[in-house]
Amino acid sequence: MTGSEASPSFRLAYVPGVTPAKWVRIWNERLPDVPLALLQVSAAEAAGELRGERADAGFLRLPVDRTDLSAIPLYTEETVVVVPKDHLVAAFEEVSVDDLADEIVLHPLDDVLEWERPPGRPAFERPATTEDAIELVAAGIGLLVVPQSLARLYHRRDLTYRPITGTPQSRVALSWREDRTTDQVEDFIGIVRGRTVNSSRGRRAEPAEAKEKASGARGGAARGKTAGAKPAAGKSAGGKSAAGRTGGRPARRATGGTKGGGRRGGPRRRS
Numbered sequence: 131m132t133g134s135e136a137s138p139s140f141r142l143a144y145v146p147g148v149t150p151a152k153w154v155r156i157w158n159e160r161l162p163d164v165p166l167a168l169l170q171v172s173a174a175e176a177a178g179e180l181r182g183e184r185a186d187a188g189f190l191r192l193p194v195d196r197t198d199l200s201a202i203p204l205y206t207e208e209t210v211v212v213v214p215k216d217h218l219v220a221a222f223e224e225v226s227v228d229d230l231a232d233e234i235v236l237h238p239l240d241d242v243l244e245w246e247r248p249p250g251r252p253a254f255e256r257p258a259t260t261e262d263a264i265e266l267v268a269a270g271i272g273l274l275v276v277p278q279s280l281a282r283l284y285h286r287r288d289l290t291y292r293p294i295t296g297t298p299q300s301r302v303a304l305s306w307r308e309d310r311t312t313d314q315v316e317d318f319i320g321i322v323r324g325r326t327v328n329s330s331r332g333r334r335a336e337p338a339e340a341k342e343k344a345s346g347a348r349g350g351a352a353r354g355k356t357a358g359a360k361p362a363a364g365k366s367a368g369g370k371s372a373a374g375r376t377g378g379r380p381a382r383r384a385t386g387g388t389k390g391g392g393r394r395g396g397p398r399r400r401s
Contacts, residue, residue, distance in 0.1 A: 139165040140314045143180065143188030145173045145242075146260075147207075147279030148302055150189060156321045164314065173242045180307050187306040187315055191242050194305060201305040202319065207277040209243065209299050210291040212267050219273070220290050227296035234272035236263040242277065243298045249275065260284065 140157070144150050150168065157166050169188075171179050176190035180199060194201055211230065213219045219229070227249040235250030238257040253272050257263040263274045264284040277300040281291040304322050306315050 139167050140187075140318065141167045141169060141185045142318070143169045143171050143176055143185035143190075145171060145176050145188075145190055145302075147277060147283055148189040149279075153318070153321050157318065160321070160327060161314075161317060172240060174240060177305070180305060183307070183310070186310065186312065187304060187318055189302060190305050192301040192303050193244070194303070198308055199305050200308045200311070201303040202322070203301055203303045204322070205302055207279055207300045207302065209275060209294055209297045210278045210281050211294045212264065212274040212276060212281050212289055212291045214267065214270060215288055215290050217273075219292055222292060224293045224295065226294065230273060230275075230294075236266055236272045236274045238263040238274075242280075242300050243275065245298060249297070264289070 140161075142150060142154070154166055154168070157164075169179065169185055171185075171188070173191050176188050177194050177199060179185045180188055189204075190201075192201065192203060211219060211225060219225055222229075230250040233250045234253050235248060236253050236257055237245075237248045238260045240259050242260075250273065253266075257266060260274070260276060260280055261284055263272075264286065266272060267274050268286055268288055275294060275297060278291070278293075304319065
């Protein structure tokens with residue numbers, strides 16, 4: 131898809147837990163004439179928003195079907211267990227999955243971790259969302275294992291969380307439809323990857339062919355200017371100096387005002 135077909139605005143989807151503020155700020159600084167619209171979607175809906183062209187690009191959680199979507203993995207999140215502040219787990223700096231063997235661990239329907247087998251004992255019913263599960267933890271019904279960003283997003287004063295080992299981890303990626311790689315998408319990829327405005331990999335860099343033509347034009351102009359230049363002052367058209375010498379070293383000019391007629395302006399030895 132060409133840049134001329136791009137949307138007049140850039141639509142960016144993102145899943146809960148992802149904070150795109152830094153990248154949005156850079157976009158607004160570099161492309162103030164192209165509004166960026168944010169669209170928060172659930173983890174399960176993110177890929178569909180891209181395929182349905184309701185978003186130009188999006189931050190989603192892997193894995194994703196890459197048959198028609200491109201994805202650049204960005205970072206991996208730490209996994210934590212959310213517990214009431216007075217729970218025994220809160221006394222430790224870190225726990226393992228085995229430490230939760232006797233605990234009821236909630237497994238919401240929108241869970242973003244790829245479990246082979248969820249830890250702990252299952253609850254009687256699965257909560258619909260992670261946010262609902264947080265409320266159940268606060269009510270003392272069970273514990274919840276989630277990426278750290280979700281624990282922060284749904285933070286409550288009566289809850290805390292601790293890192294947990296032996297669990298899957300969530301990976302966040304930037305994704306877009308492969309057949310919709312517009313100039314705007316390329317611009318945003320550059321921003322996320324930390325490229326500068328003048329980066330040679332950015333789409334705004336001058337194409338190599340254009341650079342070569344420009345360089346040739348400048349070289350031709352320089353040669354033409356040299357060919358028509360007048361002889362330097364003090365020399366004849368035949369290349370001889372005004373004193374009639376050719377190729378010899380010029381006589382050293384006497385300098386007045388220095389002791390012993392020495393040269394002025396020579397480098398001094400630094401102490």
